[in-house]
Amino acid sequence: MRKISDLFKQELQVINIGLVSFKESLEDVGVKVIQVDWRPSAATDDETRDALQKLLGSK
Amino acid sequence: MVIATQVQIVSVGSSVPLCDTVFTVHSTFERVANLLYFGGIISVVTEDIGGGPNNIVIKGFNFLNLKEAQIINDELILNDTKIFLPRASKYDSTVKLDASKKTTFLSGLQIFERVLIKHAHPLSSVFLLDDRRKSFFITPFEKNLRNQLDVGTTEILNGKLSSVSKLKGIGLGFTPQGDDLISGMLLAIYVYQLLTGYSTAHIREEIYRLARSKNVISDTFLYFSAKGEFFERFKNLIHAFFQDKESVINATMQLLAIGETSGADIGTGFILASKEVFKKSTNGGVLIWQ
Amino acid sequence: MAVKGILKEGEYYDSVTLMLVARDVLALEGVEDAAVVMGTEQNKSILETSGILLDMFKNAIDSDLLIAVKAKDEATCDAAIQKAKELLTSRHSKMQETGEYMPKSLEGAVDFLPDANMVIISLAGKYAGDEAMKALKKGLHVMLFSDNVTIETEIELKQYGKEHGLLVMGPDCGTAIINGAPLCFANVVNRGDIGIVAASGTGLQEVSAVISNEGAGISQAIGTGGRDVKKDVGGIMFIEGIKALEEDPETKYIALVSKPPHPEVLKKVASLIKTEIKKPVVGIFLGGDPKVVEEAGAIPANTLEEAGLIASSLSKGKSMDEFKQLLEEREKELLNLAEKESKNKTATQKFVRGLYTGGTLCDEAMLISRTIIGEVYGNAPLNPQFKLEDSWRSKENTFVDLGEDEFTVGRPHPMIDFTLRNKKILEEANDKEVAVILLDVVLGYGSNMKPGDELNPIIKQAKKSAEADGRNITFVCTITGTDKDPQGRGKVKQQLEDAGALIMPSNAAASKLASYIVKNIGGVK
Numbered sequence: 007m008r009k010i011s012d013l014f015k016q017e018l019q020v021i022n023i024g025l026v027s028f029k030e031s032l033e034d035v036g037v038k039v040i041q042v043d044w045r046p047s048a049a050t051d052d053e054t055r056d057a058l059q060k061l062l063g064s065k
Numbered sequence: 066m067v068i069a070t071q072v073q074i075v076s077v078g079s080s081v082p083l084c085d086t087v088f089t090v091h092s093t094f095e096r097v098a099n100l101l102y103f104g105g106i107i108s109v110v111t112e113d114i115g116g117g118p119n120n121i122v123i124k125g126f127n128f129l130n131l132k133e134a135q136i137i138n139d140e141l142i143l144n145d146t147k148i149f150l151p152r153a154s155k156y157d158s159t160v161k162l163d164a165s166k167k168t169t170f171l172s173g174l175q176i177f178e179r180v181l182i183k184h185a186h187p188l189s190s191v192f193l194l195d196d197r198r199k200s201f202f203i204t205p206f207e208k209n210l211r212n213q214l215d216v217g218t219t220e221i222l223n224g225k226l227s228s229v230s231k232l233k234g235i236g237l238g239f240t241p242q243g244d245d246l247i248s249g250m251l252l253a254i255y256v257y258q259l260l261t262g263y264s265t266a267h268i269r270e271e272i273y274r275l276a277r278s279k280n281v282i283s284d285t286f287l288y289f290s291a292k293g294e295f296f297e298r299f300k301n302l303i304h305a306f307f308q309d310k311e312s313v314i315n316a317t318m319q320l321l322a323i324g325e326t327s328g329a330d331i332g333t334g335f336i337l338a339s340k341e342v343f344k345k346s347t348n349g350g351v352l353i354w355q
Numbered sequence: 356m357a358v359k360g361i362l363k364e365g366e367y368y369d370s371v372t373l374m375l376v377a378r379d380v381l382a383l384e385g386v387e388d389a390a391v392v393m394g395t396e397q398n399k400s401i402l403e404t405s406g407i408l409l410d411m412f413k414n415a416i417d418s419d420l421l422i423a424v425k426a427k428d429e430a431t432c433d434a435a436i437q438k439a440k441e442l443l444t445s446r447h448s449k450m451q452e453t454g455e456y457m458p459k460s461l462e463g464a465v466d467f468l469p470d471a472n473m474v475i476i477s478l479a480g481k482y483a484g485d486e487a488m489k490a491l492k493k494g495l496h497v498m499l500f501s502d503n504v505t506i507e508t509e510i511e512l513k514q515y516g517k518e519h520g521l522l523v524m525g526p527d528c529g530t531a532i533i534n535g536a537p538l539c540f541a542n543v544v545n546r547g548d549i550g551i552v553a554a555s556g557t558g559l560q561e562v563s564a565v566i567s568n569e570g571a572g573i574s575q576a577i578g579t580g581g582r583d584v585k586k587d588v589g590g591i592m593f594i595e596g597i598k599a600l601e602e603d604p605e606t607k608y609i610a611l612v613s614k615p616p617h618p619e620v621l622k623k624v625a626s627l628i629k630t631e632i633k634k635p636v637v638g639i640f641l642g643g644d645p646k647v648v649e650e651a652g653a654i655p656a657n658t659l660e661e662a663g664l665i666a667s668s669l670s671k672g673k674s675m676d677e678f679k680q681l682l683e684e685r686e687k688e689l690l691n692l693a694e695k696e697s698k699n700k701t702a703t704q705k706f707v708r709g710l711y712t713g714g715t716l717c718d719e720a721m722l723i724s725r726t727i728i729g730e731v732y733g734n735a736p737l738n739p740q741f742k743l744e745d746s747w748r749s750k751e752n753t754f755v756d757l758g759e760d761e762f763t764v765g766r767p768h769p770m771i772d773f774t775l776r777n778k779k780i781l782e783e784a785n786d787k788e789v790a791v792i793l794l795d796v797v798l799g800y801g802s803n804m805k806p807g808d809e810l811n812p813i814i815k816q817a818k819k820s821a822e823a824d825g826r827n828i829t830f831v832c833t834i835t836g837t838d839k840d841p842q843g844r845g846k847v848k849q850q851l852e853d854a855g856a857l858i859m860p861s862n863a864a865a866s867k868l869a870s871y872i873v874k875n876i877g878g879v880k
Binding site: 071091092094095096111112113124125127186188203204205206207209210213231232233234235236237238239240241242243278279280325326327 | 367368369370371372373374377381387388389390391392393395396397398400401402404405406407416417418423457458459460462463466467
């Protein structure tokens with residue numbers, strides 16, 4: 007069974023989803039980090055989903 | 066610390082030439098680069114797009130910067146990046162189905178339709194499956210576009226095969242929605258053959274002949290659909306029909322997830338044509354279009 | 356009515372891009388219809404039916420992009436076409452500029468960083484929850500910077516995290532230090548043997564900076580987000596965080612930082628400390644009764660600074676009396692300084708204006724001032740009766756938290772963008788009733804990189820304009836941060852001192868000094 011405290015024994019390696027400045031400051035202090043070029047997809051985009059739900063009723 | 070992202074091949078479609086070839090970059094998108102060569106077109110795509118008969122799936126490459134592409138000595142060279150092309154990682158675009166499970170297929174199809182209606186992009190062709198979606202089209206141009214898609218599709222489904230040429234080429238982007246609808250229909254007719262044993266080759270050929278255009282990308286896509294070669298996302302969906310409901314939902318969401326209307330349009334064509342051919346199949350054959 | 360358009364050869368876009376561009380163009384005033392399509396025969400016929408097929412389109416081929424606009428006049432058409440061109444260009448640009456490969460999804464990122472163990476999420480709240488759950492299901496720890504995540508989602512994420520041994524920091528967690536790395540808004544501090552669990556971002560920053568400046572260090576600093584210690588979430592991560600620090604061999608002492616937890620949560624924390632935690636625990640529950648902390652089996656602190664000092668004393672093996680002595684001496688100094696600063700005020704100058712960028716720091720300042728000068732006004736006051744009618748207009752003694760929504764909508768956080776506070780400083784300096792202006796400066800990653808350069812001229816200008824009117828305004832500042840921070844605490848301190856400000860070693864000292872001055876000059880209500 008994994009424990010939170012196991013994390014403290016590992017090298018921190020980060021995936022950053024969102025503000026790029028968070029990735030840059032981690033790079034600055036030598037942490038391995040990769041940025042995700044994230045964007046909402048049609049299926050998860052809330053505006054689309056809301057528009058659909060309004061139109062189709064929530065089923 | 067910047068992570069050096071290594072470019073890797075995920076899969077190579079069976080129609081991708083592995084001999085030395087110099088390509089011309091036709092067009093690049095965030096997830097796709099289309100490459101022309103004397104024998105046709107191949108697409109280098111990301112994993113979100115997935116495998117296909119003429120796709121090379123790679124990860125770790127920024128497609129928008131692609132200027133030069135070639136294959137030399139089993140290496141795909143994109144700009145200055147050389148990537149070994151393993152002959153082993155072939156993508157298998159064929160689908161094999163158990164002919165005794167027609168009912169399972171049809172119930173999978175129903176779930177697919179429901180998920181599509183609920184989640185597809187508002188301006189996709191899914192309004193053909195649910196009238197309420199028509200109200201998403203607002204401007205005079207959008208309404209006329211919608212009507213043309215509607216008229217073309219309805220006529221084909223009513224047995225008028227020549228209307229394929231009316232439907233092709235309709236749509237905004239360079240893979241027109243009309244062409245995607247036709248692709249979906251072609252795949253449905255092929256699946257009908259797998260599940261019933263009736264040969265549909267001549268119909269698929271005729272539709273492809275009518276649908277051909279100068280748009281090489283669309284043309285290639287229609288060609289593989291007519292041959293019954295599936296792209297990975299759609300193949301997964303068909304297989305999911307024979308698993309559980311959750312699998313169909315997941316596969317449908319995957320089909321929609323790339324943020325294009327293409328998946329929804331192909332799906333709409335597939336559903337409409339499947340309903341039509343299986344409805345008529347009780348009296349022996351497809352084939353309203355014989 | 357006018358119809359205009361352009362034809363672009365060999366440009367390819369997917370249909371959704373073209374739809375969105377057309378919709379954006381359509382939203383412009385005076386535009387009746389807009390189409391952005393490839394020039395297929397069928398599309399041309401639809402353009403014709405819609406009355407927007409231009410002559411120039413008639414020979415277009417499949418690979419041409421057609422943009423057609425129908426609008427009230429030619430100028431509107433031109434503007435709309437220009438807009439369409441811009442939108443199309445911007446959609447192509449971002450990745451072309453950087454050239455750096457970025458995976459499109461969490462899955463893709465894991466492929467490239469297979470040993471990744473932490474995901475930081477700062478997407479809009481409506482998407483953040485889903486991504487966080489995806490990360491947890493992949494066995495990754497999560498720091499959720501985003502706010503506006505529903506309480507149900509928070510509970511679901513934290514419950515899952517608890518069951519699977521994963522950290523879920525946040526939502527609305529602005530800061531953490533894991534394995535020595537400052538995450539999001541955090542200070543660069545010494546590594547050491549003090550572990551922190553905090554349900555308050557700037558509270559964590561202040562305590563960790565005090566510890567580091569005292570020469571002790573931090574093993575881990577876990578942020579939970581403020582809602583964790585409320586009744587509904589029930590302190591799930593606060594408790595799991597304490598347990599993790601107990602298990603961590605590098606951590607010898609534990610500091611807890613929070614606003615007062617819900618009584619039920621407090622009960623759980625107390626029982627945990629008594630039964631399972633062998634390491635010494637220091638607790639600051641801002642505004643709560645220190646006795647409660649003591650009953651919970653922890654050493655109570657009265658201020659964030661005190662929590663840092665107690666933990667440092669423990670870590671350095673010093674006796675408790677030493678830091679008490681230090682604070683007592685400090686108290687005398689503050690009183691002397693206040694005495695001196697009180698003398699140069701005019702009869703109209705009575706009040707203090709606290710202009711805070713850190714929410715917890717503002718809370719602490721109000722708690723401390725209350726004991727010296729009574730209740731103060733604010734946009735988020737301790738006593739609701741003292742809420743400013745208009746957050747933008749100070750009254751008597753006022754402490755505002757500029758990080759609250761009414762100030763931040765549509766602009767960056769005031770820790771990053773000083774524009775708003777600079778304006779407020781100059782305004783307050785022109786108020787004849789103002790004697791003291793109290794400021795916090797939070798250093799570290801994520802914050803404004805040149806606070807000294809920005810504040811120095813503003814403080815000088817404010818002092819000068821007040822002096823022109825015969826008034827002397829005392830500027831009292833607290834700087835949360837260390838010399839290792841990219842801004843450098845020492846350098847910022849020098850810059851602010853050069854401008855004539857008094858720099859205190861902590862927020863507690865700064866708020867005390869400001870309050871003592873006000874008390875001396877009779878600004879107590």
